[in-house]
Amino acid sequence: MRPLLRPTQHFTLKLLTRTSSRTTFVFPMVKRKSDTLGDNSSIQRPSQIRKMATQPATTTIELTPRESQLKDLLSDAAKFIDGTGKVQEPIVLRWAGGWVRDKLLGVGSHDIDTAINVMTGETFAINLCQLCEQPDTIKKHAITESDIGNIHKIARNPEKSKHLETTTIKLFGYDVDFVNLRKETYSEDSRNPQMEFGTAEEDALRRDATVNALFYNLNTGKVEDFTTGLIDMKSKLIRTPLEPFQTFMDDPLRVLRLVRFASRLEFTIDSAVEKVMGDHQVLDALRLKISRERVGVEVEKMLKGNHPRRSLEYIDRLGLYHTIFTDPSSADLPTPDISNWNLAYELLDYLRQSKTPGSIYDVLVRSEEAAYYAWVLAALCPWESVEPLPTARPAKGKPPPPFATRAAREGIKANNKLCDLTTAAHNNKKEITVIVRAIEESAPYTKERDTLGMAIRRWDSKAGHWRVQVLYALLTEATKALATGSVSKDEFLRPWQSCLDHLQELGAMDAPSLKRIIDGTQLAKALGVKPGKWMAEALEVCVAWQLRNPDVTDPAGAIEEVRNRRAELKIPEK
Template identity: 75%
Template structure:
C-alpha cells in the first residue's frame, strides 16, 4: 500500500483516514539485548488473589512493576489523556482502561528492546479509540502538553479480519513517537462445532489472556495502575524460562494450529523450553492435519521466516524435527501422494551449517559462501529443505514443461517462499551433479583442474538462472553431509576430512581467481563480434560469446579482443556462423 504524504500536525485527523488491507505481519527486533542480571532476579511477583465485586468473586492478577523509558512514558501519558478525553465525552458507559499486551510486556521484562506495542481497550474497538486519539492530537493544548512533533504521529490504518486465513482480529494501527502501536479491544473467542472460525466478542482482561498462545505472551501492562498483570502463570513461567499454553494444550492448538509454530519460534528465540504437556500434543495427528489444512501457507511461511531470521535458527529446526512437524511444514499440502523425505540424518546438515557460522574468519567456508544477512537466511532455508534432495525427481511423462524438483515444491508450496528462493532451490538441485563432480576432481587432483575456463564457465552457468552460486555450493555441501557424516554410512568420513575437501575446493577457486566469474566484463560485445566476423547477429551469437568468455578466462590479462575473435573464427562451422557476404 502506498503511504500517504505526511501533512502538517494541525491536519492529523486527515492523516487518520482509514485504509483497509488484509494482513500486515508485525515487525520486531531480531537482535536482542539481555539484562545483565539473571532473569529470575529482574522482577518481583505479587501473587494473585480474588476479591468480591458485584456479588461475585473475581480474579485479581499476579503483578509486578517495570520501568518505562522516557519515550514509553510519553506515549503512555498521551494514551491516558485520550482515555480521559473519551470518558469526558460521555460516549462510553464505563471508564476506559488501557493495557499494553503480549510481546512488548514480555520483551520489556527480558530487557529486550521492542518498538511494537499492542494496546488492548476494555470498552471500545481499536478503531474507535484511535480516531478519538487523532481528534485529541489536533488540539493545540495536547500538542504542547505532550511535546508532539510533526513526525511523532503517523498514518492510521485498519487491518481487516480475514477468518479464512485465521486472521480473526480487526486491528487499527498508528505510528506514535517511533512505536508501531496497534489498538484492539479485549476479546474472548467462542468456537462452535460447525465452524472452525471463532466468534470474537468483547471480553475481560482474564478472558483475553486465556485465549492467547502462551502464558509469557498473555501478560498486560495496565497503564492506569502502572503494573504488569498476570492472569495466567506468565510471570512464573518467565522466571522458569518455560513456554506454556494458558489453556489445555490440545484445545489451544486445535483452536488455532498456527500456535504450534509460534511456540516453537518463541522457545527458540528466547531460549526457553516448551512445557512437556504442550510438546506431547504438538505432533498429534489431529493438530498436524489442522495445521496443514486450516492455516494458510503464507502464515506458515511468515512463522518459518521469523524462526530462520531469528537469533537461534538451529534451535527452531531442532524443535521442528523433535516434535514431528517437518513433514507438515515443508511439503505441498495440496498433494497427499508425494513421497516423504528421510530426515533421520537431517540434523547433520543444519548442525554443520550452524558450526560453520561460528567460524567467520577470512577464507573460511562460511566467509566465502555466505556474504550477507540475506544470504544467511537463504542458507537456512536451503538447510531446512535439503532432505528433499534425496527423494528423487517428480514423475515426468515427457510432455510439456518438466515439474519442479521436490525441493522447490517444499519451499514454494510448503512455506510460500519467494520466487527468488524457489529459483535458487531449483538451481541448487539442477547444478549439484556438476558441483560435486568438480569438488571430487579437485580432491583427487584431476589433470584438468588447472583449466581456469572450465571452472569459470561452470560458475557463470550456476549463477545465470538464480544467482547465489555460492549458496548452491553450500547446498551441495549440506546434502552430502547427511550421508558423509552419518555414523555407519558406507561413505562415512570424519568431519575434519569432510570439511577439508570442501575447503580445498574453495581455496582452489580462489587460486584460479574465478570467484567473480559471473561479473566478468566481456572483452567484446555481440555487435562488435558480428562486425569483426563480417556478418549479421544470429542464433549463433550466444554460444560464440561463450567462446570469447572462455578465451578471456584463459587469458586474464588480455586487453585486445583479437585473440577471442580468432578463436570464434576457428569454430565458425561448429557454431553455425554464416560466411561473409
Template identity: 65%
Template sequence: MSRKLGVLEDTPNIRRPHQIRKMSTQPATTTIELTRKEAQLKDLLLDTAKYVNNSQPSAQPVILRWAGGWVRDKLLGIESHDIDTAVNTMTGEAFALKICELCEQPEVAEKHRITGADIGSLYKIAKNPDKSKHLETTTIKLFGFDVDFVNLRKETYSEDSRNPQMEFGTAEEDALRRDATVNALFYNLNTSRVEDFTSGLKDMGAKLIRTPLEPFQTFMDDPLRVLRLVRFASRLGFRIDHAAEECMADVKVLDVLKLKISRERVGVELEKMLKGKDPRRSLQYINDLGLYHTVFTDPTKPSMPLPDLSRWHNVYECLSYLFSSQTHGSISRVLVPTKEVSYYAWTLSALAPWELADEPEHKGKGKPPPPLITLAAREGIKAPNKLCDVVTAAHRNKADIFALKTAVVQKESYINERDRFGMAIRHWDARGSHWQLQVLFSLLVEAMQRWEVTSTSSKNNDDFLSEWQSFIDHLRELDVMDAPSMKKLIDGTQLAKALGIKPGKWMTGALEVCVAWQLRHPKATDPSGAVEEVNKRRKELDIPPS
C-alpha cells in the same frame, strides 16, 4: 460491557469448565521502566483515553494495556519496537481514529512534542476466520513504534456449535485465549503495573513455554500456535511444556495445521524462526516433534512422497557448526556473506531432505514440473520467487558442483583451467543467482551422509569439511569468485562489427567463447584474441560467412 464483534467461521477457543486451569483472580504484578520514547507514547495514549472519557462521561472509562510480546521482551531486557495496545471498551480502529483526531489539535501536538514524522498512516488488517486469523487489528506508526490497537476480547459459544462469537472481554479473559503464558502479560498504562493472570511471570522465571489453557484444544482452535511456540522457545532459549509438546505432535493437530492454516502464515512463522536467534533449535524442534511433513509439503498434493528424515539432523547440525567457526576465508564466511543469505542458507538446510526424494517420472510432452524440493519451498512455505529460483538452481547444478569439487580433491589434471571453473560459476549463477549458496547446498546434501553429530571433534567431520574448504580455496586461488560479474572485453554489437556480419542467434555461443577466452587471459585488455578465437570456431558456432 458486552458487545458482539461478529461470528467467526472457524474453530476458536472452545472451553469447557474442566479444560480451564485454575487461575488467580488477582494478577501478580511488577513494574517496567520505560524509555523516553515509550513514556512519550504512553502519555499520548493516556491523554487520548482521557479525551474519549470526557466525550462520554456516563460510559465505562477507557483503560489501556500494552500486551504480549512487548511486555515479555521488556522484562527480559530485549528491545522491542512493536507494541500491541489492548483497549477495554472500544475497537482498536475506533481508538486509533481518536488518536488521529486529538493530534490535529495544535496544543496537543505542542504538549507531546509531535512532529510530522511522529505520526504515520493508519491501516487495518482484517481478520480471516477461515485461516484462523481471528483478530482484526489497526496499526499506526507512533514515535518510531509500530503500535497495533485491538480490543480486549473473550470467546463465547453455543452447545451445538464449535464456532464461537468474539465479544468484548476482560483482561483476564483476553489473557486466557493467548498462545503462551509468557505472551499473556499486560502492562496497564493507567496503573504502570504489569498484570499476570496466567502465571506468565513464574513461567518466564522457569524459562518455560506453556499454554494458558489446555494445550490440545488451544492448538485445535488455532493450529499456527504450534509453530509460534516453536519460534518463541527457540528465540528465547526456553523449553516447551511437556504436555504441550505431546499435543503439538498429535496427528489431529498436524492435520488441521496442514489444511486449515494458509501456507503464507506458515511461511511467515518459519521465516521468523530462521531469521531468529537460534535457527538450529527451531529445526530441531520441527524434527523432534514430527512437524516436518506438515510444514514442508504441498497440501494440494496428498500423494506427494515423504522424504527420509533419518539423517536430516546432520544437515542443520553441520550448518550450525559452520556458523560457529567463522574465520577469514572459512566456508561459511565465503559462502554466506550477509544476513539475508544466512536466512537462505537455513532454508536450504531445512529443504535438504527433499533432495534425496525420488522425483516422479515425467511422462508425455510439455515442460516437466518443478522438482519436489521447489514445490516444498513454493507451495509448502510460500517462499519468495527469488529464493525458489535459488532452490531450483541448487538442485539442478548439484551434480556439476560435486564433479568439480571431486576433481579438486583428487587433483585432476584440468583443475587449473580457469575458464572451466569460471564458466561453471557463471552458469550456476545465471540459472538461479547466489551460486555460493548452491555450493553450500551441495555441501549440506553430502553432510546428510557424511556428517557425524558428536560432542567432540571428529576426524571424519574434519576430513569432510577440509574437502570443501580445499574446493573454495582453489576457486579463490583461480580468482574466479567474481566470474558472474566480470566485465566483458567485448559486447555483441562490437563482436558482430569485428566479424563483419549482422547480429543473430549465433551471438550467444560466440560471446560465451569470448568470456572463456577472457578467463584464460585475465590480464588481457584487447579483445582481438577473443575475436580470433571466435573466427577459428565459426563453423562450430554456426556463424554465417562475412
C-alpha cells in the same frame, strides 16, 4: 507440611535482564491445592488460576523517554474519549504480549500491541488521530509531522484462523496495533470462535503462551499477569494459558509460534505442551486449516532469528517436518526420509559457529539473505533422497519442478527467487560434487581457470547465489557420508575446504560478476555481421577467453577466438 501463606502476603522473584539490571516481580499469593512448587506438573495450572486468582500478579518496568511520550499521548487520548461521553465506563489501555515480555528481558521492541477495554481498535485510533490534530495536543506532546502515521486496518479471516481485526498506526517510531480485549466463544458445529469484548483476564487466557499473556497497564504503570507468565519467565518455560489441545485446535499456527518463541528466547517448551504439539489432529489442522502464507511467515521468522538450528531441532523432534515442508494440496507427494536430517542442520550450525576468515561458511555465506537461504535449503535437504516419479517428466515441454522446490513453493509459500534458487541448487548439485572430487584428485581440467569459472557462471546464471548452491550440495552429501560413521566431520569437510581454497587461488570465485571485455554490438561490428541468435553463445566464448587471459585488456584475442569458431557458433557470413 509448612503452612500456606495468607492471601495478603507476597513473595518476590528476581530476574536478571541482559543489561544486568534487576526487575522485581511481586506476586500476590494464589490459593492452591499443593503447597509446593516443584517440577512443571506441580505448578498451578492456568485453568485453576483462572478460578482462584483474586487479582493479577504484578511488577513494574521502566519506560524509555520515547515510550513515556507514547504512553502519555495514549493516556490523553483515553481521557479525551472519556470526556465525549461515547463510552459508558472509563477507557483502560494496556500494552500487551511481546512488548511486555521483551521489556522484562531487557530487549527493545518497536512493535506495541495496545489492548482497549470498551472500544474497538479502529474507533480508538480514529479518535486518537482527531486529538493529534489539535494544536494544544501537538504542543503538549511535541508531535512532529513524521510522528503520526496513517491508519492501517487488517481484516480478520476466521476460515484461516485469523480471528483478530487490528488497526495499526506508526506513532513516535513505533508500530502500534490497537485492538479491543477479547474473549472467544465456540458453537458446537464450528471451531471458528465468535469474538466478543472481554476482560483482561479473559483476553490473557486466549493467548498462545503465558509469557505472551502479560499486560502493562497504562493507568497504573504496572505489569499485570493473569496466568503464570511471570513465573514462567523466571523458569524460562513456554506454556499455554489454557489446556494445550484446546489452544492449538483453536489456532493451529500457535504450534509454530511456540517453536519460534522457544527458539528465539532460548526457553524450554513444557513437556505436556510438546506432547500435544505433535498430536495428529493438531498437525492435520495445521496442514489444512492454516494458510501456507502464515506458515511461511512463521518459518521465515524462525530461520532469520538468532537460533535457526534450535527451531529446526524442535520441528524435527516434534514431528512437524512433514506438515510444514510439503505440498498439502498433493496427496501423491512422497514422504522424504528425515532420519538423518539433523546431520544437515547441525553441520550448517557447526560451520556458522566455527566461522573464520576463509572458512567454508565465511566464503559461501556472505550476506543475511544468503544466511536465510542457507537455512531454508538445509531444511529442504531431505527431499534430495526422494527419487523422481517415473511419470514425472513429460514427453515435451518443461519438466516439473524438483520435490524440494514444490515443498518450498507450496509448503512455506517461498517467493519466486527462493524457488528458483532451490531448483538451481538441485539441478547443479551433481556437477558441484563432481568438481569437488576432481579437485581433491587433482584432475588436470581443474587447473583450467576458464573451465571452472564458466561452471560457476552456469550455476549462478539462473538464480544467483551459486555459493549457497555449493553449500546445499555439501549439506546433502553430508547426510549420506556422516550417517555411515565412516568419516568424521572434519574429514568430510576437508575436500570442500580445499575446493574453495583452490577456486580462490585460481581466481575463479568472481567469475559471475566478470565484466565482459566486449559487448554484443562491438562483437557484431568486428565480425561484420548483424546480431542474431548466435550472440549469446559467442559472448560466452569471449568470457572464457577472458578467464584464460585475465591480464589482457585488448579484446582482439577474444574476437579472433569467436572468428575461429564461426561455423560451430553458426555465425552467418558477411
